[in-house]
Amino acid sequence: QVQLVESGGGLVQPGGSLRLSCAASGFTVDHYPIGWFRQAPGKEREGVSCISSSDGDTYYADAGNGRFTISRDNAKNTVYLQMNSLKPEDTAVYYCATNCLGAAVLFGASWGQGTQVTVSS
Numbered sequence: 001q002v003q004l005v006e007s008g009g010g011l012v013q014p015g016g017s018l019r020l021s022c023a024a025s026g027f028t029v030d031h032y033p034i035g036w037f038r039q040a041p042g043k044e045r046e047g048v049s050c051i052s053s054s055d056g057d058t059y060y061a062d063a064g065n066g067r068f069t070i071s072r073d074n075a076k077n078t079v080y081l082q083m084n085s086l087k088p089e090d091t092a093v094y095y096c097a098t099n100c101l102g103a104a105v106l107f108g109a110s111w112g113q114g115t116q117v118t119v120s121s
Contacts, residue, residue, distance in 0.1 A: 001026045002024075002025075002026045002027050002032075002098060002110040003024070003025045003026050003110070004022055004023070004024055004034075004096050004097070004098070004110060004111065004112035005022070005023045005025075005112055005113065006020060006021065006022050006094065006095065006096055006112040006113065006114055006115040007020070007021045007023070007115055008020040008021045008115060009093075009094060009115030009116045009117045009118075010116075010117070010118070011118045011119075011120065012086055012117075012118070012119055013119070013120070013121055014086060014087055014088060014119055014120075014121060015085055015086065016086050016119070017082070017083060017084045017085075017086065018082075018083045018086065018117060019080055019081070019082050019083070020036065020080065020081040020083065020094055020096075020115060020117075021078055021079075021080055022034065022036070022078060022079040022080070022081075022096035022112060023076075023077065023078050024077050024078065024079070025077070027098075028074065028077060029053075029072050029073075029074060029077050029078065029079055030053055030054075030072065030074050031053055032053050032098040032099060033050055033051065033052050033053045033098070033099060033100050033101065034050070034051055034053075034072070034079045034096060034097070034098055034100065035047060035048070035049060035050035035051070035059075035070075035096065035097055035100025035105065036048040036049045036050075036070065036079075036081045036094055036095070036096055037094070037095045037096075037097060037100075037105065038090075038092035038093065038094045038095070038117075039092055039093050039095070040091060040092040040093075043092070045095075046061065046063075046103065047059075047061055047100065047102065047103030047104060047105070048060075048061055048063070048064050048068065048081070048094070049061065049064060049068055049070040049081060050070070050100035050101065050102060050103075051070045051071070051072055051079065056072065058070050059100075059102045059103070061103055063089075063090075064083070064090075067083065067084050067085045067086075068081060068082065068083050068084070069081070069082040069084075070082075079096060081094070081096075083117070086117075086119045087119060088119050088120060089119075090117060090119050091117060091118050091119050091120065092117060093114040093115070093116050093117070094114060094115050094116075094117050095111055095112055095113075095114045096111070096112045097109045097110060097111045097112070098110045
């Protein structure tokens, strides 16, 4: 069964960095496109980044473009999101999910439980 577990969130100051991890089980991470999404209180869920299952092509939403990097380690069966130069507006619960397509997630996707990222002084 497909399962995703996020980790790596926490409290950081503006300008700081975090690396989020999405550990997969029940499948290999090169078998599905996997993406990162986030949702802040009172806000709609938004796509952050997506990495394809085939050629590793990546997508970044404008809000994180140039600051965030998605990567995949097949040996560890894990997808990462490196977040640098964090801003208060990056504060949200971050989720990973299968079947991303750009900023969207397709029907039938599997989701992790989320990890909280708080950027504050």
